[in-house]
Amino acid sequence: MQINREEPAPTPDLAAAIAARVTGRAPNAVARFTTGARHYVYEATFADRQPIVVRIGSASAHAEMAGAVHLSNLLRRRGAPLPAILAQDIQSAFPWIALERLPGVDLGAVMGRLTDAQLDRIAANVARAQAIAYQTGSAGRYGYAIRPEDAPHSAWSQALDAHLARSRRRIASAHLFDVASADIAQRELDAMRDEIDSIPPTPFLHDTTTRNVIVTEEGAFSGIVDVDDLCFGDPRYPAALTLAVLTAQGGPVQYVSAWLRHAGLSDDRLFRMYVLIFLLDLMSEHGQVFNGNQRPSSPEDRAALHRAFERSAARVRS
Template identity: 65%
Template sequence: MNAPTEQLAADIAAEVTGHTPSGIRRFITGTSHYVFEALFANRLPVVVRIGDQSARTEMEGAVYLSGLLRPRGVPLPEILAENAHGEVPWMVLQRLPGTDLGTVIANLTAAQLERIAISVSRAQTITARTGSAGRYGYAVQPEQAPYSSWSQVLESSLNRSRQRIMSACLFNPSMVDVVRTVLSGHGEQIDRIEPIPFLHDTTTKNVIVTQDGSFSGIVDVDNLCFGYPRYPAALTLAVLLAYGGPTEYVSAWLRHAEQPDDPVFRLYVSLFLLDLMAEHGQVFNGNERTSAPEERASLRQAFKDTVQFAWR
């Protein structure tokens, strides 16, 4: 299948709403689906998510999880129409007002960040109550989770990072071995972790915030992760350390979730810094970041500082 076009998004939006879009723009974040905003002269905008055939499972997961989480109070956008089973799977969603948190986070006050952190923590608490089947990793339903231990999830992430880093030749793959050594040192504690369901991508992306700092909701929930809910906070901190931003947002998140910032948490942060390094030099769906020397240097320094904390 060729990459979805703005015209295809416009046709889908027109079919669903009964109105011809006055404009179409593609969102430039996200490395999986092709996501467009359809604007109209006489109605509110909508979001059109389009995938290739391999994205069908994720689209089906999004439909299922919307039905599971929205009635419980997780602020996901309403699905207006979907064709997850089609040759070209797609869905049309309510457009939440605002933009990704990362776009505005540098301009928000401490009080605004605190309120957003409370909202994200509350959504995670609701998700944690949806149940587990004793398995770990990424899945739509708990019994589908692929691993029997949390450490296997972490090892899988390290293996993927090593493969990508070695293919791009922009970072030293020996950094993966450093994190694996730290992981082995915390292995007993990590393998006692219960598989709690959580929203794994509520980071500086997918948390939608208005320009004035109001929390609108969470987008792009195609599956859950079953493990320790500190994981997405660690990814968020990795992004802020690597690319800049107020790290006190993560401190507020952990505080309201009653989760510690300890060496195991910093191990997760180190793992995600490797994941960010591994994205450099890769080709996804046209939204990948251009690898810049200054960003690579920032990642290396953040990794060095974080690993030292994780060793304690």
């Protein structure tokens, strides 16, 4: 979600004060994580105890932070590997949650040096976590929501249309890519609309990509973070996002093949159309302002991303 750049933002001093309140100890240091485009997430370290994570929302993020608390309670009691909530105040001016610090880093920081066997084990753990989310139930509606009855769409294709429309708006505003790329993706979506709308609304964790999947430097799976809402639709969607990221940035795409295999999901033309949608989404992020963690946009990165989009479009059409 894009942040209003005029909106006041949480500070490291606030994170330190929250960490001290939760633990009864002043932290030695507070450092912000450099990934994530919505919330302000800090690691607080101490001399005599394990670190904690302080996750702070903007002044307009109360509903999202409440969703994180609700879904943590829902999913953890079913066995999902989410960090424990140590304390929370989702009513404060900047709503916050203090969490246990899972050992490790985002998968994307280490996956390039992991073996196929390690990646396979991580993929199996992600597939198991997703299977827990699948069992939380739906209300026959599609798209992103905290609770199934609040999902905004009556058909899965409507959720994809909305995704494409957002990418189109961003690309048009930034003027860094040709908005005609959105037309290409939209034509492919329209051609598969009947198949898309036959898909049931399965709940899934939509952001278990190269980020939010925490693994140790040695390649052991620790858990999943930053679950503010679910998506209801085709459970292959986050695997497609992961493949789009790995295709655009370079990385071990066999990890996605392992994920699909462990989950019993197929890599077909529709799945590749999802990848195309997410490549367009990555294009649309260039030139946008989020929460200070946005990646810089370079001509080289944009050219590589555009080539990946063209290759993906050709594969969908073939």
